[in-house]
Amino acid sequence: MAIRTQLARLGLFDAKVPRYTSYPTAPHFAGDVGPDRFGEWIGAVPEGGNISLYLHVPFCRRLCWFCACRTQGTATAKPVEAYVETLQAELKLLRKALPPGVKLSRLHWGGGTPTLLSPDMMSRLIGEIRETADFAEHAEFSVEIDPNEIDAARLDALAAGGMNRASIGVQDFDEQIQEAIGRPQGYDVTRKAIEMIRERGVASLNTDILFGLPHQTRARITETVQKLLSFAPDRVALYGYAHVPWMAKRQQMIPSDMLPTPQERLDLFETARRLFVWDGYAEIGIDHFAVPGDGLAIAQKTGKLRRNFQGYTDDTSEVLIGLGASSISRFPQGYAQNAPSTSAYTGAIREGRFATSRGHTFKGEDKLRGRLIEALMCDFRIDADEIVAGYGVSREWLFRTFRDTAAAFDNLLEVTEDGLYLPEKTRPLTRMVARTFDAYDLSKAGHSSAI
């Protein structure tokens, strides 16, 4: 049977499989984690230890039709100013609860569009963050930048605050595609933004592009990738466009009949993937590429690549604290998510308490299954020795599980004496294989327990 047909039969085009940026995934979070539990977990961060911060800005000046992110349009500065004041208050609460001497390993601003903040708002937030924790040695401060929503003054404020990685949204350079997805962005606008970023000595550049967009063809994605490569980005995220108009209502503006078929999507991904690889980029997990000297490429080579809410990371800190509406924090004890609506989030912080509304406390096999999934998503293999040594399971159970998994995928996966391995041709199935280790996935029948 042709491999494509076989992969399709094994669930390749099942759009509902999670991207596993956490385990369990956010839809399985529940209300038993609230502000008190969050406060306890913050208090348990080791004195002088490293943490990372994610700061969410849920506003955009324009709302692109394709976008499935949690964000709201705003034409004025008023709601943004109120939000920034709330973030400052949240940072003050955090400062009181954190043990002394904590250092920042990573700081990421995402959204929405963090670059719609004014230079003054940016500087205030950076000041508040630095009073909460100093940057650790080799810390990274990255910001998601919309090239249509940036200027010299705002870049100056970010660079002065220590931004050393910029992440810019491109999606596609083709004008007809841009029109169809409601995201006009001339090539020169992107080029100018990149020049301004580099002029300020920002060492590293990430870019996002999408495959599976309306009107996209092999020829068009080839041209987009070639244009992107002319900027020599350090990292590229090549995300599959998720068309979920029942959730993201603005996607109803996108003509569904212009979307590529699942088979065409696979071709588009393959076309772009080959171009990046030909150009010397290392493949990072399921949807990223990085130049060989980049932190992600090094982490992948040394088995230190990890998965978190921003996708792939080389961050080694065990605590990631999410600030702002809907942000998710991760601790060794579990996950905690802030209230998703800006008004509920603001209300809680204004009353002087954390805005945690739900989450998950790790129990039973969570950490084991989380690691099995993470290893597949990062390395396309699971190392049996690591799992047996780190998670107290028997080799018998582990190998029985590997053999069952391989059998469920027509034995296209390899079980060796070292563990489970996904050969290159099966990698499009990675998320589907990962799902077989997901005990919370309701669509599956029973599991054999490891413990």
Ligand SMILES: C[S@@+](CC[C@H](N)C(=O)[O-])C[C@H]1O[C@@H](n2cnc3c(N)ncnc32)[C@H](O)[C@@H]1O
């Ligand atoms: C939340 S946006 C923030 C970036 C910034 N506001 C901008 O527009 O450049 C981050 C990235 O999410 C990705 N994204 C948004 N909607 C998506 C969708 N429906 N499917 C796949 N990726 C999507 C895009 O690649 C986008 O660059």
Ligand code: SF4
């Ligand atoms: S892609 Fe960026 S600018 Fe466009 S709606 Fe999404 S977050 Fe806002």
